[in-house]
Amino acid sequence: MFSKILIANRGEIACRVIKTAKRLGIKTVAVYSDADRNARHVAMADEAVHIGPSAARESYLVADRIIDAAKRTGAQAVHPGYGFLSENAGFADACAAAGIVFIGPPAASIRAMGSKSEAKKIMEKARVPLVPGYHGDDQSPELLAAEAAKIGFPVLIKASAGGGGKGMRVVESAEKFADALAGAKREAKGSFADDHVLVEKYLTRPRHIEIQVFADGQGNCLYLFERDCSIQRRHQKVIEEAPAPNMDPARRQQMGEAAVAAARAIGYQGAGTVEFIADQDGTFFFMEMNTRLQVEHPVTEAITGQDLVEWQLVVAAGGKMPLTQDELRIDGHAVEVRLYAEDPARNFLPSTGTLVHLKLPEEGAHVRVDTGVRQGDTVTPFYDPMIAKVIVHDRDRTSALRRMAALMGETEVVGVTTNSVLLKALCSHPAFVGGEVDTGFIERHRATLFAKPAPAGDRAFAVATLARLLEWQDAAKPAAGDPWSPWNQKNGFRLLEEGHEEVRWKDGEREVVVIARRLRRGGVRLELPEGALEARVERLEDGRLAIGLGQDSFVATVVRRTVLDGGIDYTLFMHGGSLRLRLVDPLDVTQYEATASADAVVRAPLPGKIIDLRVKAGDTVSKGQALLVLEAMKMEHTLAAPADGTVKSLRYAVGEQVPEGAELVEFE
């Protein structure tokens, strides 16, 4: 076994690999870019080496720097994680040339599966079922269009070099083919420097079911069952589970054996995943093979009780796999959700910012949390916006989903928008819980999954007001230390000795005034929109607020934060949900100006590059009409008109880089 390894990655996967290495007594070397100087993976490793600027192509993707770092620190092997260099055959070769073990398959296996088109040719030979389509070399738009017509619409255009749903376009009809092809090629070129595409039949209501395979260098190859990853947005996985709902043992064995055949066909070694797309009736077709550890591997670890990173290390060091096919069993059910910094309501636009407040679920017998960030860290536009993976393992699917829904309700993030509300809605959705799974689930159930948040009630205004009163009290407190001082009384609100205080809040457009009066017997009386209530509050040691309101007592977290436009927001977490109120400061005029002008311009929601302008000055546009396409975080984002109007000016040209918040389009 190795005594020291280098992890050529960042974020949660780097942390996760380090964890296993630590347990096995293997020393670890982290690498990091400028943006990651203080990252969690750097703090967790025994040593760390700086490898360049923040952009991945100048740091995490530079093979030479990583190999240098390994040589310099005496690491005997490199774990590539997923993404970055994990499926780069040239990097695997370079490691071998430098006398360093690449913890992954042989370079030839990576090459064989590196192109979805080539992979399909190999699988065709191995008699693994394929989705009908065209995966040839001729890339002329006319030929591709003709092939699409032959397959029959809808079709799916995929980047051969693709991954993560990038460079993919669903095309409903012949007229839309040329545009979609151009878009797919542009995105593929940008993300993979290769615009080769394939076209295949687009299945309606398909399921994504994948098989975890493993092989060692001694001729053993097996499968660790399946994962269902059908719950997706923008063709990217959001929830994964193992085993797959409604899978019968015969089908499982059939798919497992097909996956093992695929792995054997390319002389595979290490961890790999064979992805299938399945019809509702269970018929399955090969989609692609990922020659690395997958993001969602923890659900397989949970149901098999194995540590796949340990298996990878054992196999890479020349050892035999710890178990045989017959020794593997499925225990219970596991679900993983990907908590992303993104806004589901804005077409899953990534959200960047500082994690001012972060409370992830606590780990325990049923719960595992894989994360690469801590409170205070920043989600930057440079890398994937995933905050954490939360994995639940329980006796059955219903229990696992119930537990997950509760955990999502208790997850607290302030500083970026997240998908936690959507994840909770998914895990508690009767149809999903009932076993309805397919890749169109989120779109089809949009109305129930994206329900508008209810307006704030009295309880929310009361909690926010109590937090505000505590702040005043804290600010007025003389130097601490005197236990007898009336200022140190926990819930008396000495400041309100005489008279009353007014606190104003804004919930969206609605403004509410709360009046607070101190009571002689302790606590305060709050005059709220729906009536008056007696209230008490105490700050607990962990910073949360213990609140008494009328007859009820409960605990809430309130986080105050100054946002980009200068306003002050209070985020409330209570009763398994969250809510945001804006403090209205009567002395501050800027907050009114900010909202007044907000509608007249469209700003860049993220730093990025303008890749297409769909309108010009003088055009009249209607609400929702596409204005321009911004490429940010390797994805294309179409920005739409917020209202009907006339375009006054466009501030940037195609090809220009724009900072976050830049005014892109101005209206009359």
Ligand code: ADP
């Ligand atoms: P990537 O490598 O970019 O993740 P995949 O080939 O793995 O691309 O496909 C990603 C997702 O796209 C699948 O999980 C599935 O939801 C959808 N998809 C892929 N092929 C098809 C198809 N032929 N019909 C319908 N959906 C598909």
